[in-house]
Amino acid sequence: xxxxxxxxxxxxxxxxxxxxxxxxxxxxxxxxxxxxxxxxxxxxxxxxxxxxxxxxxxxxxxxxxxxxxxxxxxxxxxxxxxxxxxxxxxxxxxxxxxxxxxxxxxxxxxxxxxxxxxxxxxxxxxxxxx
Numbered sequence: 001x002x003x004x005x006x007x008x009x010x011x012x013x014x015x016x017x018x019x020x021x022x023x024x025x026x027x028x029x030x031x032x033x034x035x036x037x038x039x040x041x042x043x044x045x046x047x048x049x050x051x052x053x054x055x056x057x058x059x060x061x062x063x064x065x066x067x068x069x070x071x072x073x074x075x076x077x078x079x080x081x082x083x084x085x086x087x088x089x090x091x092x093x094x095x096x097x098x099x100x101x102x103x104x105x106x107x108x109x110x111x112x113x114x115x116x117x118x119x120x121x122x123x124x125x126x127x128x129x130x
Contacts, residue, residue: 009048009129010073010096016047017093017101023110025103030054040103040110041076041091050128052076056091063126072096074129079120090120 026034030043038056045052053062059078066075077100079090092102094115101112115122 013048013074013093013129014095017044017095017112020044020110021101021112023103025105025108025110027105029103035103035110036105037090037092037103041093044093045128048129052128056088059091059126060088060123063128066125066127068122068125071125072127075125075127077115077125078123079118080123081120083121086123088123094125 020032020040023032024034025036027036028039029035030039035043038054042052042054053059056078059076063076066072071077071094073094073096075094077092077094078088079092080086080088081090090102092100094100095112098114098116099112100115100118101110103110104113
């Protein structure tokens with residue numbers, strides 16, 4: 001379980017995530033003018049002083065592996081969206097309540113979606129917050 005400090009950080013994460021909803025999707029984007037999925041995730045965590053990879057595929061071996069039953073707000077969720085190779089091609093940030101926030105190319109912007117209804121194949125979660 002998260003420490004008390006961790007809990008308040010988790011709440012800060014959810015609040016900050018909501019402020020970025022609606023920013024448009026831009027391939028290679030890494031600013032509030034536009035994000036791609038890993039650009040969004042990197043920008044998001046930089047706000048909290050946490051350095052994470054810039055490329056989705058690098059998340060597979062990054063952070064601490066978390067089982068789906070233990071996932072918490074602020075954990076990075078990994079997906080395979082291109083099918084076939086079974087690799088991480090999309091990342092988002094879990095915000096609790098079964099939902100995650102991500103820069104969606106199909107929606108054209110940063111959106112909050114339910115983990116269970118997302119079309120990408122769930123590949124796991126990583127924790128980068130202590």
